[in-house]
Amino acid sequence: MKAMVLDAVSRVEDEPLKLQTLPVPKPGPRQIRVKVAVCGVCHTELDEIEGRLRSALPIILGHEIVGTVDSLGAGAAKFKPGDRVGIAWINSACGACGFCTSGHENLCPEFRGTGCHAHAGYAEYTVVPEDFAYAIPETFSDAHAAPLLCAGAIGYRALRPTGVRDGQVLGLFGFGASAHIVIQIVRHKLPRSRIYVFTRPGQKDHQDLARELGADWVGATGDTPPRSVHCAIDFTPVWTPIVEALGILEKGGRVVVNAIRKEVKDRESLLRLDYSTHLWQEKELKSVANITRRDAEEFLPLAAEIPIIPKVQEFGLENANDALTLLKRGKIHGAAVLRVSP
Numbered sequence: 001m002k003a004m005v006l007d008a009v010s011r012v013e014d015e016p017l018k019l020q021t022l023p024v025p026k027p028g029p030r031q032i033r034v035k036v037a038v039c040g041v042c043h044t045e046l047d048e049i050e051g052r053l054r055s056a057l058p059i060i061l062g063h064e065i066v067g068t069v070d071s072l073g074a075g076a077a078k079f080k081p082g083d084r085v086g087i088a089w090i091n092s093a094c095g096a097c098g099f100c101t102s103g104h105e106n107l108c109p110e111f112r113g114t115g116c117h118a119h120a121g122y123a124e125y126t127v128v129p130e131d132f133a134y135a136i137p138e139t140f141s142d143a144h145a146a147p148l149l150c151a152g153a154i155g156y157r158a159l160r161p162t163g164v165r166d167g168q169v170l171g172l173f174g175f176g177a178s179a180h181i182v183i184q185i186v187r188h189k190l191p192r193s194r195i196y197v198f199t200r201p202g203q204k205d206h207q208d209l210a211r212e213l214g215a216d217w218v219g220a221t222g223d224t225p226p227r228s229v230h231c232a233i234d235f236t237p238v239w240t241p242i243v244e245a246l247g248i249l250e251k252g253g254r255v256v257v258n259a260i261r262k263e264v265k266d267r268e269s270l271l272r273l274d275y276s277t278h279l280w281q282e283k284e285l286k287s288v289a290n291i292t293r294r295d296a297e298e299f300l301p302l303a304a305e306i307p308i309i310p311k312v313q314e315f316g317l318e319n320a321n322d323a324l325t326l327l328k329r330g331k332i333h334g335a336a337v338l339r340v341s342p
Contacts, residue, residue: 004061017321022123026127030129040335066086091120092129134300143312153300157291169193172197195215198219228250232249246278247278252282257286313335314337
C-alpha cells in the first residue's frame with residue numbers, strides 16, 4: 001500500500017513526510033482493517049512533526065479517518081466488511097484503571113493515540129481495535145465526516161466545561177477546523193447566546209467564514225470586543241490568546257484550552273499574566289486532553305441532527321506536506337482533508 005511516513009522530527013516546511021510502499025497491515029484479534037477513503041489533517045500532526053508531541057517514529061500520521069471495513073481480525077464482530085466507519089484520536093486505552101472505569105479514558109496512563117502510537121490514516125489501509133471505530137451517519141460524505149472525528153469531537157468536549165448558558169457570551173480564539181464546527185453547535189443548542197470570534201490579524205478568510213456561520217462580532221486577538229465574555233475556548237497553538245481571553249473574561253468565567261501542545265517561542269506571553277487582571281475574581285483556566293469514545297459517540301449523531309457540514313479543502317495523499325504547510329500558516333479555509341482513495 002501507499003503511505004506518507006514521518007521518519008524524524010523536522011520543520012513542516014522541509015516536507016518531512018515521504019511517500020513509501022509498505023505491506024498492507026493484517027488485523028489482530030478484535031481488530032478491523034479499514035480501507036481509507038479520506039483522512040483529515042489536524043494541527044496535532046504539526047506538533048508531532050516538529051517534536052512538541054513525541055510519536056513512535058517512524059509513524060504514519062492521521063487520526064480523522066473515514067473508510068470501509070475491509071477485513072476482520074479473530075473475534076471481531078461489531079462491524080462487517082463494507083461498513084463505513086470512522087477512526088478518531090483515541091486508538092485504545094487499558095479499560096481497567098481508575099480513569100477508564102470513571103469515564104475518563106482520555107487520561108488513561110496507557111492511552112494510545114491514532115497516528116501517534118499506532119500507524120493510521122495517511123495510508124491506503126489501517127487497522128484499529130473494533131471498539132475504537134464509529135459508524136458514520138449517512139448524512140455526511142466521507143470528506144465532510146473526517147473533520148468531525150477530531151476537530152468536531154474535541155470541540156464538543158471543550159464546549160461542555162465552559163459551562164456556557166443560553167444568553168451568555170462565548171469567545172472563540174482561533175477559527176480553524178474545530179472552532180468553525182463549535183460555532184454551529186452553539187448556534188443550534190444556545191440560540192440566544194452571543195459569539196465573539198478572535199483570529200490572527202489579517203485572517204480575512206477566517207473572519208468572513210465566522211460571520212457566515214453566525215458570529216455576532218469578529219476581530220483579531222488583542223482587539224476589544226463589545227463587552228466581556230462569560231467563557232471562552234482557545235483553539236490556537238500559542239499562549240497569547242489565553243492571556244487575552246483571561247483579560248476580557250467576566251468574573252467567575254472560565255477559559256478552556258483546546259490544544260495538546262503550545263509553541264515554545266510564544267512562551268514570553270505568559271510573563272504578561274497578571275493576577276489581578278487575569279485570574280482574580282474567581283476566573284478559571286482549564287485544559288482539555290484527548291477525547292473519549294463517548295465524545296465521538298455523542299457528537300456524531302448531534303452533528304447529523306443539526307446538521308453540521310464542515311468546510312473542507314481536499315488534497316491528494318501525496319500532497320500531505322502541502323496541506324500541513326498551509327495549515328501551519330493559517331491558510332486552510334475550514335478543514336484540510338486528504339483524499340486517499342475514490
